[in-house]
Amino acid sequence: MNIIADTNVWYNISDGRLDPNKIKSAGHRLLATPTSFLEIKSLIDDHNFMKRRKVAQAVVEHADEIAKDCEYHLANLWRLPVADPAIPWLEGFKAIAQATCASEIQNIPLTKDWRTLHWEDFRDKVVDTIDHYIPGYKATRAKGQCKHIKRNHGEKLLKTSAMRECVIKCTFWRALWVVDQQCRQPSHAEYDFTEPLVSPYVDAYIEYLVGCATKFAPQSNDLGDSECFLYLQDGSAFLTADERWVDIAMKACPLYFFDLLKKVP
Numbered sequence: 448m449n450i451i452a453d454t455n456v457w458y459n460i461s462d463g464r465l466d467p468n469k470i471k472s473a474g475h476r477l478l479a480t481p482t483s484f485l486e487i488k489s490l491i492d493d494h495n496f497m498k499r500r501k502v503a504q505a506v507v508e509h510a511d512e513i514a515k516d517c518e519y520h521l522a523n524l525w526r527l528p529v530a531d532p533a534i535p536w537l538e539g540f541k542a543i544a545q546a547t548c549a550s551e552i553q554n555i556p557l558t559k560d561w562r563t564l565h566w567e568d569f570r571d572k573v574v575d576t577i578d579h580y581i582p583g584y585k586a587t588r589a590k591g592q593c594k595h596i597k598r599n600h601g602e603k604l605l606k607t608s609a610m611r612e613c614v615i616k617c618t619f620w621r622a623l624w625v626v627d628q629q630c631r632q633p634s635h636a637e638y639d640f641t642e643p644l645v646s647p648y649v650d651a652y653i654e655y656l657v658g659c660a661t662k663f664a665p666q667s668n669d670l671g672d673s674e675c676f677l678y679l680q681d682g683s684a685f686l687t688a689d690e691r692w693v694d695i696a697m698k699a700c701p702l703y704f705f706d707l708l709k710k711v712p
Contacts, residue, residue: 478512486671
């Protein structure tokens, strides 16, 4: 089984709070994501340099594979013609692990710093989406506060077939972008083939929206955690040490969640 680890898992491995050998004891493979590289590299400075270098080293030592970039993975799921980008993500992790100071990391060519803008954009779009259903939500968040509704009301508003179809199609439009095709609707055949493949991500994303509307506030780094669900096909499972995402995974796609206590997906 491929286990898709979010960034906090690598932090816990680097600190000795998680044993990667126990996680992989049944023959499982532990995968890191490109988003984890971007999170580790983002805003690195002299204060956090040593800690993040240890995290990168944990990936180098214990990751069996680095997953493909999210958009390229989506293009494959939607069976769109796309060449393997062959981006050396592992070399990026190695460069951080071998650096002697934060300034060296700023010069790593494999950074794609423009992607950090997506994290802020992700948070803002979540706020805009919820504001559509809960008027005043955005204004309240601008003040650093939250405007929440009861969970049953949030589920009624957000767990709809229309919302689900919209999120599915958004993954298609992301895939079109990476293959340089004009925006279009997926065909019925494309939709029917890929819908079950992206369902763990779709269900987790909608559950996350419900959580933002009823319980917690969206954060920029939530993007990295949510993207892990894009890789949950062919028996893969999601691993996190974040209680919020444990709860989301257990509600949205429990069969795709790797429970450290039970050791089963």
